[in-house]
Amino acid sequence: MGEIYRFSKSIMSFINDKLAEICGFLLFAIMILLTVNVASREFGIAIPGLTTTAVLILIAVVYLGQSRTEEHDEHANVDMVTNMLPSKWKTLNSLFINILKLFTISFFFYGSIGSFISSYQANEIFADVVKIPMWPAKLAIVIGLFFFAIQILLKLIEDIRILSKKSWKTNK
Amino acid sequence: MDLTMIGIICIALLLLLIFLSVPVGIAFIISGVISTILIFDIERAISLLMGAAFSSIAAPSWTAIPLFILLGALAVQADLARRAFKSADAITSGMPGSVGITTCFACAGFGAISGASIAATSIFGKMALPEMRRLGYGKEFASGLIASAGTFASMIPPSMMFIIYALFTNTSIAELFFAGIIPGILTAVVYAIFIYVKSKRDKVLVERQKAEPKLNGKERLSALFSAWPIVLVAIVILGGIYTGLFTPTEAAAAGCVLILAVGIFEGRFRKLSDVNGALRESANTTSMVFLINIGALFYAKVLVLSRLPQDFTVYLTNLDVPPFVIVLIICLVFFLLGMIMVPIGIYAMILPIVIPIITSLGYDPIWFGVIALKLTEIGAVTPPVGLNVYALKGVVTKDISVVDIFKGIWPFVILDVIILSFLIAFPQITLWVPNLLFD
Amino acid sequence: STTNEEGGEDFEITLTYSDHDPPGAMRTDFVENVWIPEIEKQTNGQVKVNANFGGSLLSSQEVLEGAADGVTDMAMIFPDFYPERLFTYQIYKLFPEAPEKWENISTIFEESVEELPKLNEELEALNQKPLLVTVGLPTVFGASYEIDGIEDIIGKDWRASSRWHLESMKHIGANPVSVPWEDVYMSLETGVIDGVMTNYDGFHAMKFYEGAQDIIVGPQLWWASPFTHTINLDVWNDLPEDVQEGILKATEIAQEKFGEVYASALENTIEAHEEAGVNVKMADEEDVAYFTDEELLNNLRNTWIEEAKANHGIEDAEEYINSMLEIMQRGLDKE
Numbered sequence: 001m002g003e004i005y006r007f008s009k010s011i012m013s014f015i016n017d018k019l020a021e022i023c024g025f026l027l028f029a030i031m032i033l034l035t036v037n038v039a040s041r042e043f044g045i046a047i048p049g050l051t052t053t054a055v056l057i058l059i060a061v062v063y064l065g066q067s068r069t070e071e072h073d074e075h076a077n078v079d080m081v082t083n084m085l086p087s088k089w090k091t092l093n094s095l096f097i098n099i100l101k102l103f104t105i106s107f108f109f110y111g112s113i114g115s116f117i118s119s120y121q122a123n124e125i126f127a128d129v130v131k132i133p134m135w136p137a138k139l140a141i142v143i144g145l146f147f148f149a150i151q152i153l154l155k156l157i158e159d160i161r162i163l164s165k166k167s168w169k170t171n172k
Numbered sequence: 173m174d175l176t177m178i179g180i181i182c183i184a185l186l187l188l189l190i191f192l193s194v195p196v197g198i199a200f201i202i203s204g205v206i207s208t209i210l211i212f213d214i215e216r217a218i219s220l221l222m223g224a225a226f227s228s229i230a231a232p233s234w235t236a237i238p239l240f241i242l243l244g245a246l247a248v249q250a251d252l253a254r255r256a257f258k259s260a261d262a263i264t265s266g267m268p269g270s271v272g273i274t275t276c277f278a279c280a281g282f283g284a285i286s287g288a289s290i291a292a293t294s295i296f297g298k299m300a301l302p303e304m305r306r307l308g309y310g311k312e313f314a315s316g317l318i319a320s321a322g323t324f325a326s327m328i329p330p331s332m333m334f335i336i337y338a339l340f341t342n343t344s345i346a347e348l349f350f351a352g353i354i355p356g357i358l359t360a361v362v363y364a365i366f367i368y369v370k371s372k373r374d375k376v377l378v379e380r381q382k383a384e385p386k387l388n389g390k391e392r393l394s395a396l397f398s399a400w401p402i403v404l405v406a407i408v409i410l411g412g413i414y415t416g417l418f419t420p421t422e423a424a425a426a427g428c429v430l431i432l433a434v435g436i437f438e439g440r441f442r443k444l445s446d447v448n449g450a451l452r453e454s455a456n457t458t459s460m461v462f463l464i465n466i467g468a469l470f471y472a473k474v475l476v477l478s479r480l481p482q483d484f485t486v487y488l489t490n491l492d493v494p495p496f497v498i499v500l501i502i503c504l505v506f507f508l509l510g511m512i513m514v515p516i517g518i519y520a521m522i523l524p525i526v527i528p529i530i531t532s533l534g535y536d537p538i539w540f541g542v543i544a545l546k547l548t549e550i551g552a553v554t555p556p557v558g559l560n561v562y563a564l565k566g567v568v569t570k571d572i573s574v575v576d577i578f579k580g581i582w583p584f585v586i587l588d589v590i591i592l593s594f595l596i597a598f599p600q601i602t603l604w605v606p607n608l609l610f611d
Numbered sequence: 612s613t614t615n616e617e618g619g620e621d622f623e624i625t626l627t628y629s630d631h632d633p634p635g636a637m638r639t640d641f642v643e644n645v646w647i648p649e650i651e652k653q654t655n656g657q658v659k660v661n662a663n664f665g666g667s668l669l670s671s672q673e674v675l676e677g678a679a680d681g682v683t684d685m686a687m688i689f690p691d692f693y694p695e696r697l698f699t700y701q702i703y704k705l706f707p708e709a710p711e712k713w714e715n716i717s718t719i720f721e722e723s724v725e726e727l728p729k730l731n732e733e734l735e736a737l738n739q740k741p742l743l744v745t746v747g748l749p750t751v752f753g754a755s756y757e758i759d760g761i762e763d764i765i766g767k768d769w770r771a772s773s774r775w776h777l778e779s780m781k782h783i784g785a786n787p788v789s790v791p792w793e794d795v796y797m798s799l800e801t802g803v804i805d806g807v808m809t810n811y812d813g814f815h816a817m818k819f820y821e822g823a824q825d826i827i828v829g830p831q832l833w834w835a836s837p838f839t840h841t842i843n844l845d846v847w848n849d850l851p852e853d854v855q856e857g858i859l860k861a862t863e864i865a866q867e868k869f870g871e872v873y874a875s876a877l878e879n880t881i882e883a884h885e886e887a888g889v890n891v892k893m894a895d896e897e898d899v900a901y902f903t904d905e906e907l908l909n910n911l912r913n914t915w916i917e918e919a920k921a922n923h924g925i926e927d928a929e930e931y932i933n934s935m936l937e938i939m940q941r942g943l944d945k946e
């Protein structure tokens with residue numbers, strides 16, 4: 001069991017790294033495109049649909065980055081109470097929270113699939129001067145939330161492992 | 173179940189989940205989803221959530237936020253931020269709290285570039301906080317200062333929130349912009365005085381500052397000169413915006429490119445990996461901040477459905493009390509909602525109810541625009557939902573917790589409340605500039 | 612039954628209404644002060660409508676899905692935000708010149724819905740029954756520099772809001788620029804763009820005249836897209852017959868009253884702008900001609916026909932255009 005867990009963890013770590021790389025690249029792309037547009041507009045040529053493209057990219061950055069942020073425990077919380085708890089209770093609280101998170105993000109993920117499919121089928125586009133499809137953004141939501149849920153699951157398993165080790169120790 | 177009851181459950185659940193240290197964005201989503209299921213059913217809960225999941229990010233002006241976060245990260249990576257604050261220290265030469273005061277006014281200056289408090293907070297959290305801590309500022313004080321000063325971006329024009337306010341109240345955007353200038357600068361000055369006094373009394377801080385190497389005239393000049401890239405970026409961005417070369421969003425992108433160019437010119441950026449870290453880090457912060465934003469905007473919609481805030485406001489403003497008390501009650505509503513909601517949600521929900529009351533009582537809606545904005549600024553830093561505090565958390569080192577930042581904001585919130593009461597008692601402070609220009 | 616907070620009276624039915632525009636503007640005022648009270652009156656107080664403005668419940672991007680799924684019972688749907696899913700509604704944009712009186716405009720909407728079945732089918736596919744139709748004030752050209760006629764937009768940076776407007780601007784010779792709606796105010800003030808072409812009520816609500824002090828108002832150039840106020844079909848079918856009748860009656864009364872609102876809103880807005888020191892000109896025939904140029908319109912209509920056939924299953928797309936031509940002509944003849 002431990003082997004599989006460690007293996008999954010390192011795979012997720014790798015995926016998160018790649019996702020972060022993609023997000024970074026996307027940010028870089030927005031930056032360059034917007035700057036190029038400023039320059040080209042001075043010559044009377046504006047890139048049509050650029051603001052919408054930037055929005056699409058932003059959505060991708062936001063969702064694709066969720067799992068790495070989760071991996072590094074960077075989702076902001078108010079940890080006043082947990083800091084006062086003894087370590088075993090801390091882990092129990094964390095277990096409880098991770099179960100809640102897993103339910104929530106799985107629910108969110110489930111919703112995003114339907115949203116993506118209907119957007120794709122209806123050929124949903126942004127309201128702009130050029131036709132930019134919405135489905136890539138919605139696909140990014142699906143992918144981002146999928147890995148987010150997996151990452152939470154791994155954290156949850158980690159909590160269970162810590163708890164079972166601890167109870168094993170106290171039983172002994 | 174009764175809608176009001178669901179609304180109460182919705183708020184209680186949120187507070188409970190945040191108290192149990194559930195990540196804030198997720199706490200919003202859980203309590204919102206449960207409440208929507210209670211109001212409707214699972215399908216419609218999904219529909220509302222997915223709508224918010226998309227549209228809460230799909231506003232073009234949001235694009236500026238990750239870019240400004242990136243700008244801060246690149247400035248740190250290129251070692252421009254440290255040099256800029258060192259230079260500020262050199263100018264003021266050992267004045268107590270000089271870096272804090274510089275940060276405070278830099279936030280005000282950034283306010284003239286962007287209307288996004290989150291951007292201001294994360295950019296200075298990235299650039300100024302490490303320098304302040306190196307000089308011995310306590311983590312609570314330093315982070316509280318930046319989270320609070322970040323809100324200047326809303327009050328000092330241009331301001332997205334004023335534009336939204338104008339839209340809801342049929343007031344002039346230009347008048348609101350001008351009305352925000354004096355309260356914005358006043359707050360910065362009051363903060364600066366406080367920082368000075370507090371730093372002067374802080375023995376540790378004074379010692380640390382004294383221990384800094386003494387600079388002679390030549391060194392001081394060179395420290396001053398070494399800040400040129402940041403000065404250049406500031407000039408290009410401000411100049412570019414006000415000469416109509418680009419929009420604030422584009423300014424953020426152009427600023428990043430400029431810092432990149434300086435970094436390459438100075439030899440700081442030689443390979444892709446030199447900027448890769450900044451890119452990833454900014455993407456990460458963006459993910460974190462926007463999950464909260466998504467949750468908050470979804471949650472606001474659920475509260476709209478419950479009608480609790482609207483009913484509550486209608487009830488309170490119908491009380492048989494003098495007009496002045498009604499105004500105070502309205503301020504209280506903004507303050508309370510500011511604790512759990514983001515400004516846009518509050519404006520859309522409450523302004524349609526209170527603006528007719530404000531104007532019928534004979535108060536100037538421009539003046540109230542400034543009051544409302546001041547209240548939402550306070551709301552942006554107060555627990556449990558202070559978006560600026562979370563944005564700051566996204567860029568600081570792990571040893572600073574959200575609770576530390578919340579502890580640090582209190583002195584500034586108290587100052588804000590004092591300033592707010594002056595703005596309420598003396599509307600001339602706010603209305604002087606717009607009346608001068610428009611009447 | 613639901614309890615109302617003010618009087619504690621019991622209503623049998625509470626309906627939620629969602630509108631993305633803020634309250635206090637021409638249309639939202641009309642909905643809030645005319646249509647909704649009329650519904651409450653005509654249903655003898657059986658129905659209470661909880662109206663949510665300013666996108667507080669559903670934003671312009673969310674409303675279609677939210678209305679279809681029943682997150683809101685009633686909604687204002689603006690087809691311009693859904694250029695693909697409400698594709699047929701784009702057809703109005705291909706006929707820039709229109710009558711100025713509301714009665715004639717509303718006849719155009721009525722006749723087109725009758726003759727072009729796809730219009731209603733698109734809404735039905737989204738589980739919507741159209742009730743009320745309103746329209747924005749006609750087109751305005753707001754410039755931050757002095758303009759005497761449309762020829763003065765040539766070579767300048769103008770903001771266009773749809774692909775059809777983009778094509779028109781290109782054809783005329785302006786540089787179309789895409790600036791997000793919420794950035795337009797600042798962009799006009801600072802000079803990122805030189806002008807904006809939009810609906811006059813939106814122009815007024817967003818205070819664009821503070822940065823664009825030279826404007827050409829074109830009452831002949833309607834804003835074309837109907838603001839469609841709908842009710843969810845499931846909700847509708849569940850309503851008792853007398854309530855349905857009451858709502859229809861109320862809508863009919865309101866629909867008629869919109870004419871006064873529309874006409875006076877145009878006058879009042881012009882007056883307010885002149886008072887604010889805005890240089891207001893009215894579009895003349897020459898200005899209109901730029902937008903009714905045959906080559907331009909043929910191109911736009913051919914694009915629409917191609918897409919209608921290829922992507923939207925409207926085999927008789929040419930017929931649609933021809934019918935619209937006739938409907939528009941009849942409307943124009945009445946003026």
Ligand code: NA
Nearest residue numbers: 283286325330
């Ligand atoms: Na600002």
Ligand code: NA
Nearest residue numbers: 510511551557
């Ligand atoms: Na707060």
